[in-house]
Amino acid sequence: MNKKLVLSGALLLVTTVAQATTKPNVVIFFADDISAREFPVYGSSVWTAPDASNTSDPKYRAKTPVMDKLAQDGCWIKTAWASVVCNPSRAMMMSGRYAYMTKWWNNGDRGRGHDENGKLVNTWPVYMSSPLLIGHVAQKAGYGTYWSGKTQMAGSYKKHGFDEGCFTPGGLSDNDNPYTDFKHRPIKGTKKEVINVDTGKPVETYWQHGWYWYPHVKLMNHPTAPGEIVWWPNTPEAKKNFGPHTYGPDVELDFAFDFMERKHTEGKPFFVYHTSHLGHDAFNWLDPDYKKWPKSKWPNAPIVKWDGKKYARTEPRITGDKGEYDTHGTVTEPGIHNHINYIDYQIWLYQQKLEKMGIADNTVIIVCADNGTSGYGKISPEVQKGCHIPMIIYAPGMKKHGEQDVLMSVADVMPTIADLVGYKIPEDYKIDGKSMVPFLFSDQKEHRDWIYSYRGPEQFIRGKKVLKDGRGKWFDVSTDQDDLISFDEIKNWGAVLEVHRAEQEKLLEILPTYDLYFDEYNEPGVTDSPNRKTKKYYRKTKDS
Structure with a gap:
């Protein structure tokens, strides 16, 4: 890491705010199961229809005027990678580390290890393998920290570095x-x-x-129940207003705003880690037999409309019981595009809230997702379908704007936040992520030479010229494709340029550092579990 660039970038950020001693607030909006192609700013010619098929029909294209502008005022990363499914991606985001250290290889495929009580458990908590998580980094820098939305992390919620939380776990x-x-x-x-x-x-x-309508909600250490994790609604007024019309993403945002206001009143900067369910498929409780709408993987959302300057939201009205519900025309039809539209609305609400609080010019906003779209990319080992995610970054004072044709990993977010909040990660604490601050706040042209991902033992890696997917196939990624995916497979290495062959050799030298699924599956010192089941779609041995 170039320390001079880090310092100059941090200085540039600080000098743009009203008070030079004020630390920037940070909001990360981590959406669920959304490929880069679903965000219009990425310019894909293909996106996802409500039935999860590929489509180019404009009526199923998400409309994101707020995030489009955020991507231009800030920047959007052309090639950002996560893992291909949520558990390993969330571990990567929180820890800044890959699975060879966290042992979170895939959903339902995580190494055993000891918890904080010394008990051997089937899933080694990420805070045990990685005691410095993204929430801890912000806490150590003097921030109030809030975790809102989806959890999916093993062990105690309270040990992940967050002071409070509002969870729609759906567990x-x-x-x-x-x-x-x-x-x-x-x-x-x-x-x-x-x-x-x-x-x-x-x-x-x-x-x-349910995590959308009539949601399952837990609060952690809220002022109404200090130190506790309790079911919500937990006050007479909240119970009175709760019902099938209650939308989980709204609840998450309301509690996040409440936290932001309280920290701002205290004169303390805040870090909000908003892990929304929006984008994730789900059972449609409002129409379990699909009598009202065509079958879709993505349930209805509240109706929002953009008039060119602001959003208007139709208040949901839902009546009925036992699977027979009337929405009175107050919700959208099903489809992932309506989930993405609602994300755009929520980012607009964040912006409005920050403006009202007078801190919009001192708040970093990052919008991204954990893996590819269900039915298209999620869990896919093909090319970069599963790991190519949207990534929009806005930070006051940054020098990069609009499209940035660089490589980025979700693991980079943790050290980026550390630099932005002013926390120095100890030199002897190993992470795989690389801070984006030197790139964002200077004239530096590149960020990474390569990015890496995984699905259990399957290894994905790419540079600027070539890509290896989870099936072991190699592709030429030196030219853009309209659908972001139809790269030419390289079958004859003698027919490609020398720069392609040189990059492949470099990537093959890097992979053995991380390709440890069969050799170091569990916490160091813990022998393999006889109950471990190698997924049928994995390659069975390291050599096959």
């Missing part, structure tokens, strides 16, 4: 939630069917609980 432990029956129960002896508790009828879907 299977939510059966004890007394406030909503938008949840499933498994049917013994079946593989795909579960009981919809709301209707009492079996349905074919994956086991889940």
